[in-house]
Amino acid sequence: MDEKPQVRSWWGWGWEDRALGDETCRGLGALIPGLPDDPLPVPQVADLDLPPPRMAAPRSLARFCAADPDDRASHAQGKAYRDVVRALHGNIATPPDFVAHPTDEDDVVALVDWASDAGVAVVPYGGGSSVVGGVECDGEGYRGVVSLDLTSMDAVLEIDQTSRAARIQAGALGPVLEDQLRRHDLTLRHFPQSFEFSTLGGWLATRAGGHYATLHTHIDDFVESIRAVTPVGVSESWRLPGSGAGPSPDRMLLGSEGILGVITEAWMRLQQRPRHKASTSVTFGGPSASTDAMGAVRAISQSGINPANCRLLDPGEAALSGAAHGGEWVLVLGVESAHHPVDAALAELIELASDHGGVASAPTIESRGEEADGVVGRDRAAEAWRSTFLQMPYQRDGMARMSAVVETFETATTWDRVAELYDSVMVELAEVITAVCGSPGLVNCRFTHVYPDGAAPYFTVIAAGRRGSELAMWDEIKAASMEILVRHRATVTHHHAVGRVHRQGYDRQRPEPFAAALRAAKAAVDPAGILNPGVLIEPRGEPA
């Protein structure tokens, strides 16, 4: 058994050896008229013209800091389409001056204290899977930029079986964390698409969306207490199952994207592994398919059944994932429980869907001693979709190499506006894409999470880019998409965070007094304004 350890891609998604080969890229590219014949080459760090570091780590911190080109390049940005495109074109303009790899909280405190004194920006970095410019900092106005990589702090430190909770270090990647919990027959059960490549701290800082399509949609719901290093001291909330003592300190850190403190650990509520699962897919066809499908999902979201999975694929998305090919909408449903059989619940869901004209496949029911982690069940359409889901980012990178424009954006809005928003994006964005790209593109949609009062549509855009202009083209499409969301008062992000990319929309979304409060709160805990400057708010006051 002489397996080579898997290596993370510095320029693209996930594992280096999972990146698509040139031939596969060509095959994908051929599906989109107007693309070049050959893929851009896989970029190499050695070929990059990285700006030299403006500064080195001080001697006191040198033990856990590195400034080699590999580390600097891989920490320069996240994994959005725009990041991949820039890497493909060798454009890594703002790498950190060095990368810190603290092994304990004392290291983090030492780094933050030094950076506060030195006027150096600190960018907390977990798995680096940000798709919103969350880990990218030009350092303007600062003496330098440090990327603070927390993945060496990845232990489950304590398990409380009685309360079903664990104290977990923030740098634990999904599999690292789940492997440690599995020994205790417990699970956090937070499975975002980025699961393998993102950390607990990142999930908390960005209010990540996970496994559950209903009820507990965000990581927020599983937080018992958070510990964070701020420039004015360590903050730690008490472990509490519930409280009404003032505004929640945890809720202020959730979504703070690193601007208020560096999350070092958290007590998280855990679950038992589900032993009963039932899933199916429901197809909606005919002229009223979209109304029927959305009506079914709304009825389900308001039924109190709270299925673990409730993903609605529009015809484009269903076709792309192989779930349906005749213009149907497909609803993927899954129910699960650690305690009791769930077939009755699935039957109720199917009945609700049938009431709205849906046609269900035969359900798949599983009840067993041990379960395999999985985002959805084993239904054929469901399975097809799941496999596509995990493969998507690699395909995106392959298409990016062919100079296609391939990216997603997601939002949420109340049910009274969902259909209107969907139509608006489908029609208007298609026009924008045609104008920008010179030929029509694809806009697909799935609803990833649903609520009694609304849904979270997740859009995918695929269009033919012009080599060298991909970034500008996407930026134009992205700006247009944000305009549409703002006009409908749909959130600029449901679970991908604001980062730097969504500032344009976010600045119009958040109430102005709240922005003033957040800015002041930041100034109080980060007086030098060194923590992840540029995400969410201007750290040193908004430009007049």
Next chain:
Amino acid sequence: MDEKPQVRSWWGWGWEDRALGDETCRGLGALIPGLPDDPLPVPQVADLDLPPPRMAAPRSLARFCAADPDDRASHAQGKAYRDVVRALHGNIATPPDFVAHPTDEDDVVALVDWASDAGVAVVPYGGGSSVVGGVECDGEGYRGVVSLDLTSMDAVLEIDQTSRAARIQAGALGPVLEDQLRRHDLTLRHFPQSFEFSTLGGWLATRAGGHYATLHTHIDDFVESIRAVTPVGVSESWRLPGSGAGPSPDRMLLGSEGILGVITEAWMRLQQRPRHKASTSVTFGGPSASTDAMGAVRAISQSGINPANCRLLDPGEAALSGAAHGGEWVLVLGVESAHHPVDAALAELIELASDHGGVASAPTIESRGEEADGVVGRDRAAEAWRSTFLQMPYQRDGMARMSAVVETFETATTWDRVAELYDSVMVELAEVITAVCGSPGLVNCRFTHVYPDGAAPYFTVIAAGRRGSELAMWDEIKAASMEILVRHRATVTHHHAVGRVHRQGYDRQRPEPFAAALRAAKAAVDPAGILNPGVLIEPRGEPA
């Protein structure tokens, strides 16, 4: 039908005509050895020696302001035991200088603007049911104090049937709000003990605990968006079913107790009225009753069944409410749904309770077209407890008139600490009571809300006070109870808010960097520090 309109008691709980008569007071007092023979007389506003107003409302606001003694006395404080005792002794030392009764948001803005300029403290006031000193302000350091009574702003302004949500003015009392929603066959289904005498705005500002014993325990979970008047402008979040765009602006206002803004309206998520209910009570006896009962509740809380009601009464509480008299623990269980029968779910709960040695009464199952609002089902023990629950505050007032010390406090902690905390309070507080009162008192407990990772114990203290010293005696017992909670790192309040009474514990509970952030946030949105000074934090910086 010539019914007299019910009148609110200015000095005690609820409706004036529901206050216990002298004879009933004597009967209650006789149960506690060592109390005086006669009740303190019902206090009259005319007999009060109110300090004269330091200032009058300016002409521009006079239209909706009043300074008559009735208004000033009834807005001087909340409805805690300590408030009732002070009223009974004619001690209303810090009434507001006048009371504002705005009829729309413009009035609120005008008042807040004027107060900011004039350096007058503004205390937002809903139903006035605070039990933590939340609406009482001595005005030290301010030119005066205005009580801002929002109950004239009590309309349901908009209903969105599709999203099952409503825009509701903050001053709507529970019944006022539910009456308006009932016409649309919807309900907010938030039923705190204070339901009749508290408002939506008050619930939001204090993170009130309501109907559900599991899952959606606090009003927080039903908030779609909040609108609030701050001294720097009106804040309004977008209506969103879910979002990951930065820290939640709503979560910053939830629990802010009036220090960041005056909540004027909110979009709230509604429910359909339940049509299926099942309930029962389970008794735990024998030497391991407490371990068994807590074990059962823990198993239920972690089962994913999420019953609407799951209240555990300890032997003292069970006896006091008539649910059991042989030293048993009693668990009141209720399941409900608007959509599907719930007998199977109740059966599962009973099985879990039986596994832990509980003996269940025959369940009561109801399925009907229309439901009556009710906190619990119709099971006998459940019913006995419910009736006691709603009568409790009136009995407390009656006993206070007999100079008994009668008050409650509540908390929450994780399961690994619940039993230890319970034992600690029962033993240590009993000792404190004996030391303070010169004779043993009662300490009872019920768990009002439960979570997969912990529970919220709610304690009742009944002891013999010495006439004239009741307040000092309770304050001493309260301080001791807070010490116990802090030592166990149990929250100083699960759903009664911090107010002024819990500052001593809260100041040690909240992380210091969070306090700094909150103080700065307040300074940003309330630069003159006029909003409800004294709750949560020092508005003008902590004393050194």
